[in-house]
Amino acid sequence: MRKLGRGVLWSGWAMVAACGVGSVEWCAPAGRADPPRSLVADASPWSSPEGCEVALRTRRTRARRPGHAAIATWNVRWFPDGVPFGSRERARPTNVDWLACAIAWLSVDVVALQEIQAHPAAVDAMARLVGGLDARTRGRWRVGLDECSGPSFQHVALLWNTSRVRAGELRTLGALNPRGSPCASALRPGFGGRMRFAGGLDLHVVSVHLKSGDQPSARALRRRSQEALPIAFAALQAIEREQDMVIAGDFNTHGCGACTPAETPEQEIATIDAADASFSPGLRRVPVEPGCSYYARGRAYALDHFVTTRAMRELPAGARATAEGVCAEASCATIPRRDPARALRELSDHCPVVLEIPDRDRD
Numbered sequence: 001m002r003k004l005g006r007g008v009l010w011s012g013w014a015m016v017a018a019c020g021v022g023s024v025e026w027c028a029p030a031g032r033a034d035p036p037r038s039l040v041a042d043a044s045p046w047s048s049p050e051g052c053e054v055a056l057r058t059r060r061t062r063a064r065r066p067g068h069a070a071i072a073t074w075n076v077r078w079f080p081d082g083v084p085f086g087s088r089e090r091a092r093p094t095n096v097d098w099l100a101c102a103i104a105w106l107s108v109d110v111v112a113l114q115e116i117q118a119h120p121a122a123v124d125a126m127a128r129l130v131g132g133l134d135a136r137t138r139g140r141w142r143v144g145l146d147e148c149s150g151p152s153f154q155h156v157a158l159l160w161n162t163s164r165v166r167a168g169e170l171r172t173l174g175a176l177n178p179r180g181s182p183c184a185s186a187l188r189p190g191f192g193g194r195m196r197f198a199g200g201l202d203l204h205v206v207s208v209h210l211k212s213g214d215q216p217s218a219r220a221l222r223r224r225s226q227e228a229l230p231i232a233f234a235a236l237q238a239i240e241r242e243q244d245m246v247i248a249g250d251f252n253t254h255g256c257g258a259c260t261p262a263e264t265p266e267q268e269i270a271t272i273d274a275a276d277a278s279f280s281p282g283l284r285r286v287p288v289e290p291g292c293s294y295y296a297r298g299r300a301y302a303l304d305h306f307v308t309t310r311a312m313r314e315l316p317a318g319a320r321a322t323a324e325g326v327c328a329e330a331s332c333a334t335i336p337r338r339d340p341a342r343a344l345r346e347l348s349d350h351c352p353v354v355l356e357i358p359d360r361d362r363d
Contacts, residue, residue: 142160213254251304253305288323
C-alpha cells in the first residue's frame with residue numbers, strides 16, 4: 001500500500017494543518033453543428049458576472065432535487081492566474097467574484113477542484129473565493145488541497161460547505177500519481193477524505209487530475225492512474241472503513257491519436273467503462289449529460305467524470321451527472337473561435353459537472 005500524506009486546509013483568511021488521523025474536522029464528443037450566434041442567454045449566470053449576481057438575487061439557481069446531496073467537479077484552469085506561475089504566456093486571470101457566484105449558483109455541497117495554485121497571491125485569491133461563497137450562500141466554506149509544494153505546482157483540492165457537510169481524514173493519495181510518489185514529475189496525486197452529509201449520507205470523495213495529452217506516453221500515464229484507483233480506495237478504507245466512494249475530476253480522456261491503432265476520446269471513455277467492471281472493489285463511471293465538459297479551439301470534449309463504487313446503494317443504476325455552464329448553454333455545440341463565450345475566458349475552459357446523490361435520511 002502506498003504511503004498517504006496529510007493535506008493543507010485553507011479556512012477563511014488563514015491556512016491551517018489538516019485533520020489528524022482518527023479526528024473529524026468541522027472546519028466529449030467532437031463539436032456538433034455550428035450553433036446560433038447567441039450561445040449564452042443574456043440573463044444567464046454564465047453570460048457575465050452581473051448576470052450571475054442577478055440570478056442569485058432572484059433565486060434563479062440550478063434546480064436541485066430535494067433530499068439529495070450535490071457534489072461538483074470543476075477544473076478552474078490554473079486558478080487564479082489562468083496560466084502557469086511564472087509563465088510568459090499572457091495572463092488570463094480568473095474572475096474570482098464571478099467564480100464565487102457561479103459556485104453559489106450551482107447550489108452544491110462539495111466541489112472537487114483541479115488546477116489550483118498555492119503561491120501567496122493564489123492563497124489570497126482562494127481566501128476571496130471562500131469569503132465570497134460565505135457571503136453568497138450564508139454558509140461557511142473550507143478548502144483543502146494536496147501536500148505537494150512549489151509555487152508552480154498544480155494542485156487538486158476539495159471545497160465544501162461546513163453548514164451542510166462534515167469533512168474528516170483529508171489525505172493526499174500518492175498512489176494516483178503515475179510516477180509512484182505523490183508529487184513526482186509535477187504530476188498530480190489524488191486528494192480525498194470522508195464526507196458526512198446532513199441527511200446521513202456518508203462517503204469518501206476524491207479529487208483527481210490525470211495526465212493530459214493524446215500521445216502514447218500520456219495515455220500510458222493515465223492508464224496507470226486509472227489502475228491505481230482501487231489502491232487509493234483501499235488506502236482510505238484503512239483509515240475509515242466506509243464502503244462508498246466518489247472520484248471526481250479531470251480524467252483527461254483525450255484518446256491517443258498517435259497510438260497504433262489510434263484511439264478516439266470516445267474509445268478511451270469506453271475503455272474506462274469496460275475496465276470498471278474488473279476493478280476491485282468494483283467501480284463505475286457515471287454518464288454525463290450533455291456529453292461534454294471542456295472547450296478547446298471552439299470544439300467540445302468530454303474530459304471530466306465521476307466514478308463511484310458500484311455497490312453504492314444510494315446511487316441509482318441509471319444515475320446521470322450534468323454538465324453545467326457554457327456546456328449546458330451551448331449543448332456542446334461548436335463555438336466560433338473568434339468570439340468564445342465570456343465564461344470560457346474569465347472562469348475556465350472547463351465546465352462544472354454536478355452529481356446528485358440521495359441523502360437517505362431526508363427521503
